[in-house]
Amino acid sequence: MGTSSFQFMRAFPWSVVCLIALVTSGCGKPPQVLGDDECFKTVDALWTAITARSPELLDQSTAELKRLHDTRQLSEVGFIALEKISAKAKSGGWESAASDLRTLIRGQTRPTQGSGAASAP
Helix, strand or coil, rough: CCCHHHHHHHHHHHHHHHHHHHHEEEEEEEECCCCCHHHHHHHHHHHHHHHCCHHHHHHHHHHHHHHHHCCCCHHHHHHHEEEEEEHHCCCCCCCHHHHHHHHHHHHEEEECCCCEEEECC
């Protein structure tokens, strides 16, 4: 076996691991969280809390997100994504949290009035 074949065989497993990590780390679309108006209003309130840098509003929004998750109006994946954003804001990363939330919101699709079709916000 030549040196180049040996190097390839050593590097190949790490390449696969890195590819899997990239795919599962959120390189795709953000999770869909705006399935109903209540979720939409709560994410909007979270946006207000983060952009206003208001710990009180942030606490209210995260409590409402938890309630929506507990009543199965908000998916597990969506809840985890929003919790990460909330935690970032709580730790003082307001701008980064706002950027992450903006990306999540822009990746949402909402049903149009009167039809089951989805449209971009």
